[in-house]
Amino acid sequence: VFSPSVYKAPGQQAFQLGQPAIDAFPHAIWHRLLSRRYRCSWQELFGYQDAFGYPPLRAAIAAYLGVARGVQCSPDQVIITAGSQQGLDLLARTLLQPDDAVWMEDPGYGGARWAFQRAGLRVVPVPLDHAGLDVSAAQNLAPDARLAFVTPSHQFPLGMTMSLERRLALLAWATDRQSWIVEDDCNSEYRYAGRPLPALQGLDTSGRVLYLGTFSNILFPALRLGYLVVPSALVDTLMTARRVVDLHAPALEQAVVADFIVQGHFVRHIRRMRTLYTHRQTVLRTAIGRYLPGILEVHPDPAGMHLVAWLPPQLAESEPIVQAAHAIGLELLPLSWFSVGPLRRQGLVLGYAAIDDDQIIEGVRTLSRVVERTLKDSRQNVLRDA
Numbered sequence: 001v002f003s004p005s006v007y008k009a010p011g012q013q014a015f016q017l018g019q020p021a022i023d024a025f026p027h028a029i030w031h032r033l034l035s036r037r038y039r040c041s042w043q044e045l046f047g048y049q050d051a052f053g054y055p056p057l058r059a060a061i062a063a064y065l066g067v068a069r070g071v072q073c074s075p076d077q078v079i080i081t082a083g084s085q086q087g088l089d090l091l092a093r094t095l096l097q098p099d100d101a102v103w104m105e106d107p108g109y110g111g112a113r114w115a116f117q118r119a120g121l122r123v124v125p126v127p128l129d130h131a132g133l134d135v136s137a138a139q140n141l142a143p144d145a146r147l148a149f150v151t152p153s154h155q156f157p158l159g160m161t162m163s164l165e166r167r168l169a170l171l172a173w174a175t176d177r178q179s180w181i182v183e184d185d186c187n188s189e190y191r192y193a194g195r196p197l198p199a200l201q202g203l204d205t206s207g208r209v210l211y212l213g214t215f216s217n218i219l220f221p222a223l224r225l226g227y228l229v230v231p232s233a234l235v236d237t238l239m240t241a242r243r244v245v246d247l248h249a250p251a252l253e254q255a256v257v258a259d260f261i262v263q264g265h266f267v268r269h270i271r272r273m274r275t276l277y278t279h280r281q282t283v284l285r286t287a288i289g290r291y292l293p294g295i296l297e298v299h300p301d302p303a304g305m306h307l308v309a310w311l312p313p314q315l316a317e318s319e320p321i322v323q324a325a326h327a328i329g330l331e332l333l334p335l336s337w338f339s340v341g342p343l344r345r346q347g348l349v350l351g352y353a354a355i356d357d358d359q360i361i362e363g364v365r366t367l368s369r370v371v372e373r374t375l376k377d378s379r380q381n382v383l384r385d386a
């Protein structure tokens with residue numbers, strides 16, 4: 001079972017996943033907006049609120065998603081959640097029955113698998129190819145699935161974009177079987193080359209897609225604000241379920257995020273972070289090329305906040321490297337952590353967005369010592385066993 005704290009290193013936190021550059025966050029703007037809201041709107045914001053969220057924030061999200069992601073929705077279809085994790089939990093427990101089958105990309109997002117397993121659902125790992133989730137393989141594995149969880153804009157964690165053909169095949173399946181598609185569009189904003197494909201949700205004419213977004217990767221994860229965009233037919237059911245969970249999300253923060261978006265800071269911040277993350281990814285690739293040449297294989301990724309570093313094919317296990325790194329306070333995750341089925345090749349998933357150039361280089365140097373020592377140990381074990 002997914003357990004987020006397993007690899008949380010106590011000291012240094014080099015390659016944390018999903019963590020944005022909080023050092024480059026526009027703290028002064030945030031502080032100003034927060035103070036103004038506190039001063040001017042506290043009477044409005046201190047009482048109980050709408051279960052679905054602060055209306056101006058829902059309107060700002062709907063407008064932003066329409067322009068930036070081609071999502072077709074009205075503000076009424078936007079539900080503010082405590083991060084996308086709460087959205088996943090809500091969907092898993094509201095739309096499905098225990099033992100229903102769910103298609104899950106393999107490797108895939110642990111947070112989703114965790115929510116589905118806790119709801120008693122039957123998680124069916126589905127293999128991926130260059131075009132994303134293999135819809136025909138999924139239909140063979142579990143034709144009766146009630147839901148498919150996908151990350152079409154940038155598969156998490158491998159990074160491929162789901163092709164248009166595959167998107168249409170998935171939508172045709174969902175429409176035909178009256179099943180659901182959960183589209184996690186997490187960090188689709190961070191695309192560094194080419195134009196992103198618009199969201200799958202924008203192609204859905206049958207009301208089968210539930211779109212999941214978060215402010216964790218753009219603003220900061222401790223904000224715990226995300227959103228669901230749901231088909232109109234599900235609004236009432238999810239409204240009731242949302243209210244039961246925690247009544248509503250904190251209002252003051254929602255109002256500040258709404259101001260942040262409406263005043264243009266959100267889009268400006270994303271633009272600045274794209275430049276910064278492009279740079280940080282280059283620093284990471286260059287450092288790996290310098291300190292781990294021919295050992296770790298990394299390829300440029302036109303999107304995202306992490307890279308998959310492939311281990312030498314002779315290394316059948318990534319666990320010893322991760323454990324050794326963790327023991328000296330270096331945080332990183334093995335690719336195997338995200339997979340259910342066997343992997344063709346082992347790898348490490350390295351988040352680079354949150355750390356500066358010096359930390360990236362220092363992290364890679366530390367990692368190189370860990371990897372070389374582990375490779376040496378594994379060679380000695382092979383010789384001893386022979």
Ligand SMILES: Cc1ncc(COP(=O)(O)O)c(C=O)c1O
Nearest residue numbers: 018083084085109156186214216
């Ligand atoms: C695929 C994916 N979805 C969602 C999230 C964000 O989750 P939350 O909004 O619950 O913080 C992450 C965080 O890294 C992620 O990698």
